[in-house]
Amino acid sequence: MVRLLTHNMLQCHVKNCTNGFPLRFQDPVIEQHEQEINKEFLVNMLPRIDWNALRTTVDQLGLPELPAAVPENPAEDEAFLAALHRALMEVNIQSGSMVCPECEHVYPIRDGIPNMLLSEDEV
């Protein structure tokens, strides 16, 4: 159930591929699972999120746009946190694949589990 939280931390790791982030979803089957907002977690994670990568991915998936920049006081901004929560935690990619924007390596997703294994000559 690849969440965008997880996707935001993944890059292509084929040997000598240096610009493989963020991975692009291909043929994604998207599910939205409502869940309780965890503000403490969101505020804690925010400095670790690559914001531009998240915006790019949300755009590629045709999901509601995120603000261009993180607001100055995100912990106090309820609307912002709600939008962040929906994008990071409630979007689940059930199947499809993630493709490297540079070397085009394909990482398949089956049953919500991404296979990031490389073959022995790619590591």
Added chain:
Amino acid sequence: GAAPPERNRYLVHFAQAHEDFRLAELRSLAKLENVDLVMEEHRYDRDRPFLTVQLASDADAIKLVRRSILVKAIYALWEESRSYEALLDQIRRKPERNAPYMTCSFKFVVETFNNSRALDYKVAIINRFAFMAFTGPIDLKSPDVTLGVLEDYDYKSDVPRYLYFGIQLGFGNRPAIDKFSLKKRTYLGTTSMDPQLSLIMGNLGLVRPGTLVYDPFVGTGSFLVTMAHFGAVTIGSDIDGRQIRGTGKGNARRGAKPGSASVWSNVEQYGLQDRVVDCLVYDMAHHPLRAGELFDAIITDPPYGVRAGAKKIGADLKRAEWVKRPDGSIAPAAAAATTEPHAAEQAPRQLVSAKHPHGRYPQTVPYDLDAVMADLTDFAGRYLRVGGRIAYWLPTVKAEYADEDIPTHPALTLVANCEQPFGQWSRRLVTLEKTRTWVEGMHSSGSGQLSAKLERAGPGA
């Protein structure tokens, strides 16, 4: 200088389990709960379940132990002595201390160590406190106050060597052990972690709400579930995707349907879908995580040997010599193979790529224990946030172990090293805290002797 802070004395009553982990767990909980803790360690005997501590308040005492797996209860310590005559006399001299409790409902408990006393003995002991003359009702179920008498015996003695008396304030969280009992779990694997130790790891790792916890050797997802229980969001990965998806062999006792059991069965069983967010298939030695201080804690049981899948992607496949049994003990591969077949676990993992659209299997090579530990320590040094912790298990041969065998890292500081013995073997729960920002050039270093020592001890050790 400033006057030392006002503190009261308390008595911690531990369970009789995992003695080597007690003080480390308590120290971690003090940090996690932001409690100023002074342990009277010079008075502590690890063969006995009692530790006196100094704390600022009763509220701190309750906070300190509420998550503890190894603490049964904590008491406001009123008196302690070598004999009942002296103890009762000390209590008599401070009648003003009884005042708040004179009319509320109450009960007495008598706890004994090294001597299981019968009820009539305990009643006789309680009657010796009748002089306190409480007039409130006795309430055995939910009294306003519980007064505790704790007796410490020498083995085979009928006269206690030491006595404690105080007010019971709070309890540890031992019921969580039962909640996560493996017997009750839908999906089990050969490496599922004992829940008691798993929960202790959460305490040592400072795992709490709002944090992100990662297990790079996730197996059947034991840690994802227990760490999520502590409120953390959890992510796992493993080279073996079949462990994550499930082998289809559920825990029949729990009525699992064939083919239905996986990491996600356990997540659903405990209702933790909101917090266990992802499991990915990859090899720790070649992971796809971008650089950054991404995690608050890494909680893991690294593999070694055939059974647990100590492999990484590479050319050639060889068998490792040692395997880990479900209880965490270590055995020669040959011996373990006779008790439980593991052929299915040697089936290769499927790999689909642009190059091989119909799927193929990457080759794997044994992942040497020293290399696993070095990689894991390097990973923690880079990927933890400053203040974050890694807690992991290290297999050792007791006679050969030296502290230098534990890999060190310039960004990490050792906070605990607790041993769980198994005869001549043991495993150690190593906890490190990231205390400096990672910079280019920082690497782990260790003796590199872990594998050699296990092999040297040999199957006959």
